[in-house]
Amino acid sequence: MPKVHHTKKLTAVYDRLYAHYGPQHWWPGDTDVEIITGAILTQNTSWGNVAKAIANLKAVTALELEPLLAIPEERLAELIRSSGYYRQKAARLRGFFLWLGSLNSGDWRAWLKKTPMNEARAALLAVHGIGPETADSILLYGADRKTFVIDKYTLRFGARYGLYAEKTKYEEARTYFMDHLPSSAKLYNEYHALIVRLGATACKSKPLCAACPLNQTCRAGKKAV
Ligand code: SF4
Structure with missing residues (x-):
């Protein structure tokens, strides 16, 4: 055809x-970090459960990498409990944000926005727990990339x-x-x-x-x- x-x-x-x-x-979220958080938490659950988890996080800290990484993993897991698989997701979130923060001498926003699409996508897909739907959601909704x-x-x-x-x-x-x-x-x-x-x-x-x-x-x- x-x-x-x-x-x-x-x-x-x-x-x-x-x-x-x-x-x-879309995406329901005020900042790129909030959008990325939502994209990871929404795996295998409904958006309503994610929204509760994000509200809990916002109640205790700013949704930025450093303050989120300062939350001990067990506490983080409790805060996002409503999103299901919360221990796994807490580890996933921390792992992802640690990786993200290490990119491009800390200027991860520029990395997300400017790295050639195939390269950025491949790098995201190589992070533990990030599948294609999450990777593309992060790129499209979190960084305004064409995917x-x-x-x-x-x-x-x-x-x-x-x-x-x-x-x-x-x-x-x-x-x-x-x-x-x-x-x-x-x-x-x-x-x-x-x-x-x-x-x-x-x-x-x-x-x-x-x-x-x-x-x-x-x-x-x-x-x-
Ligand atoms: S509900 Fe789905 S299958 Fe039915 S008309 Fe709409 S798109 Fe097609």
């Missing part, structure tokens, strides 16, 4: 989702809609979106957020196609409604 066809299809999906749900104002975030909602929706095959994996889906959309962090930011909204409200594991804004153009939805 010609590339332009995919681009048109993806643009039409975006326009329809945006018209239906409006702007999603598309894929998650379970995106894989599910894309296969049902007919964008790609059912067992498509993370990297393949990411490449699909990035190859067929204009290269824009703003667009990637909003598009991913809209897909998450779609996945949470309509394209659930048991899809609610009758209430879905994409049901007139979705391959699975047309059969269902």
Whole structure:
């Protein structure tokens, strides 16, 4: 299928989702450190649980690397307990922030923003506990870099809609979106957020196609409604 066809299809999906749900104002977080913290804590849990953990952290310290690293790991684990796997996540957070703080003579913000994408991504993926969804979330939402975030909602929706095959994996889906959309962090930011909204409200594991804004153009939805 010609590339332009995919681009048109993806643009039409975006326009329809945006018209239906409006702007999603992602990522919910005031600073880059807060966003990075959220990206790590949200692994395997709902955002509500993460929001409680972040509120606990904010109540005791500033969300910056040094004050966070000054919290003993056991205490950190208690503060983020609501996010689940809290001991593992406390170790992960500390390990990540120690690594981040060691980059570029401490100017990790410049490193995140300026390191070539493939290099930055590979370095993040080499950190213990950082998978592609977390790495891309940190780069896109924490550093405004042009990388598309894929998650379970995106894989599910894309296969049902007919964008790609059912067992498509993370990297393949990411490449699909990035190859067929204009290269824009703003667009990637909003598009991913809209897909998450779609996945949470309509394209659930048991899809609610009758209430879905994409049901007139979705391959699975047309059969269902
Ligand atoms: S129409 Fe149904 S299957 Fe298609 S995206 Fe919407 S909820 Fe998912």
